[in-house]
Amino acid sequence: MILSGWESVFFWIFSIAAIFAGLLTVMARNTIHSALFLISSLVSVAALFILLRAEFIAGVQILVYVGGVMVLFLFVIMLVNVGSEERGSEEIFNRSRQVTTSVIFCALLVGGLLYAINVGYEGLQKRDEVAVIGAAGLRVADEQNLPQAATGSSRITRETERVGSGLYRYGSLPFEIASVLLLVAIIGSVMLARTLKQEAAVDDTAPEILQHEAQHDPEIAKLQSTIAQ
Amino acid sequence: MQFLLFNFLYPTFGLLLQSASNGRFATAWEKAQHPDLSKFLIIAALLFIIGVAGVLTRRNIIVIFMSIELILNAANLNFIAMSRYLQDTGNVNAVAGQIFAVFVIVVAAAEAAIGLGIVIALYRNKETIWVDEIDILKW
Numbered sequence: 001m002i003l004s005g006w007e008s009v010f011f012w013i014f015s016i017a018a019i020f021a022g023l024l025t026v027m028a029r030n031t032i033h034s035a036l037f038l039i040s041s042l043v044s045v046a047a048l049f050i051l052l053r054a055e056f057i058a059g060v061q062i063l064v065y066v067g068g069v070m071v072l073f074l075f076v077i078m079l080v081n082v083g084s085e086e087r088g089s090e091e092i093f094n095r096s097r098q099v100t101t102s103v104i105f106c107a108l109l110v111g112g113l114l115y116a117i118n119v120g121y122e123g124l125q126k127r128d129e130v131a132v133i134g135a136a137g138l139r140v141a142d143e144q145n146l147p148q149a150a151t152g153s154s155r156i157t158r159e160t161e162r163v164g165s166g167l168y169r170y171g172s173l174p175f176e177i178a179s180v181l182l183l184v185a186i187i188g189s190v191m192l193a194r195t196l197k198q199e200a201a202v203d204d205t206a207p208e209i210l211q212h213e214a215q216h217d218p219e220i221a222k223l224q225s226t227i228a229q
Numbered sequence: 230m231q232f233l234l235f236n237f238l239y240p241t242f243g244l245l246l247q248s249a250s251n252g253r254f255a256t257a258w259e260k261a262q263h264p265d266l267s268k269f270l271i272i273a274a275l276l277f278i279i280g281v282a283g284v285l286t287r288r289n290i291i292v293i294f295m296s297i298e299l300i301l302n303a304a305n306l307n308f309i310a311m312s313r314y315l316q317d318t319g320n321v322n323a324v325a326g327q328i329f330a331v332f333v334i335v336v337a338a339a340e341a342a343i344g345l346g347i348v349i350a351l352y353r354n355k356e357t358i359w360v361d362e363i364d365i366l367k368w
Contacts, residue, residue: 003264011264015272022276022299026283031291038295045276045302052269052313057305057330064334069298069341076345077291080352093286094361102285106278113274121267128318132265135317166324167331178335185339192346195353 002136003051011051018044029092031077039070056160197223269310276303288359290351294344301337305330 003011021041028034042065049058093099125132146154167175196213199205200223214221276299283296312326352358 004262008262008264011268012261015268018272019275019279022279025295025299026279026287026292031289034292034295038298041276041299042302045306048269048272048306049309052309053316054309054312054327054330057309057327057334060331060334061302061305064338065298065302069338072341072345073291073295076348079349080291080358092288094288099286102282105285106282109278109281110275113278114271117267117270117274121270124266128314131318132314135319139317162324163327163331167328170325171328171332174332178332181339182335185342189342189346192343192350 002132004136007051010047014044014047014051017041018048032074035070035073035077038073039066042066042070053155053159054163055156056163196220200224266310266314270307273303273306273310276300276306288361290348290358290360290363291345293360294341294348298337298341301333305333308333 018041021037021044024037025034025041028037042061046058046061049055049061143155146158148154196205196209197220200210200220210220210224214224280296280298280300280303283299284293287293287296308326308330310326312323312330315326316323348358351363355363357363
């Protein structure tokens with residue numbers, strides 16, 4: 001695809017925003033700032049998705065990532081309360097030798113990837129140049145033939161329809177497996193986040209563990225005596 | 230505004246760059262005005278590497294999780310860009326990339342839920358989230 005005009009302006013704005021926000025995610029001292037920079041990076045990438053005519057994925061990205069996953073992250077950050085720890089002089093990165101090694105590794109990775117993209121892309125371009133340039137004209141003609149909706153969103157509706165039908169036509173088995181995966185994730189996270197007190201309250205712990213913990217924690221001792229009655 | 234941009238700003242910069250460098254920068258500027266698949270791939274590669282650097286260098290386990298989200302997002306950007314490219318070259322089943330991106334988002338959400346559950350359990354038992362202090366499986 002070849003973007004032009006305002007699309008290219010927005011491409012540069014959002015890609016530079018995504019990369020800078022990503023960098024600040026990794027480098028911010030406060031974890032909450034990190035999370036907020038990650039949110040802006042994700043929103044910029046969602047804007048890039050819209051430039052690539054994937055409006056449905058952009059919407060899913062905003063709803064699931066920003067609305068769901070990042071809110072979860074912010075809750076956990078506030079639960080484990082690390083903001084106050086990091087405001088001191090404590091170093092946020094690992095040991096300096098480890099950081100040096102990983103930065104060298106990443107620089108090599110940058111060089112390799114950019115080289116591979118540049119070399120590989122030339123061949124691809126040579127093969128598909130005619131089709132890509134022709135497709136730009138075809139797309140403009142196609143969009144002029146769309147039915148006029150009151151909100152002017154015919155193209156978005158059509159693209160979403162294509163993704164939906166493709167999801168059920170080519171990916172119905174992975175779709176079902178994904179639902180099982182989400183169920184496992186729900187049960188697993190509930191299991192992991194439960195405290196010993198909550199486990200003891202529903203009588204779900206081994207008696208010897210409860211006995212051991214009751215020696216340190218008076219509340220669990222109280223719970224244990226109520227269970228014993 | 231658009232008139233100003235296309236008839237004045239772009240040619241001015243183009244001329245400046247061309248006179249300075251025998252036209253090498255001018256071609257680059259011409260390419261920058263029309264981003265294609267390779268630009269998207271490069272942006273995705275840079276995001277991926279920022280994520281890898283975050284995983285390797287940070288001590289805070291939550292920031293490491295966020296870097297993993299960044300990596301998955303870079304992969305998504307690649308999928309969507311390739312999907313658009315296939316649509317333009319007239320391929321069959323060109324929404325496969327977008328479908329795959331949906332699954333990547335599902336897996337990322339599940340991973341975040343489980344991972345943060347582990348972080349909470351860990352913090353409750355060890356009172357730390359620095360990864361260099363969490364180096365045993367049983368205590």
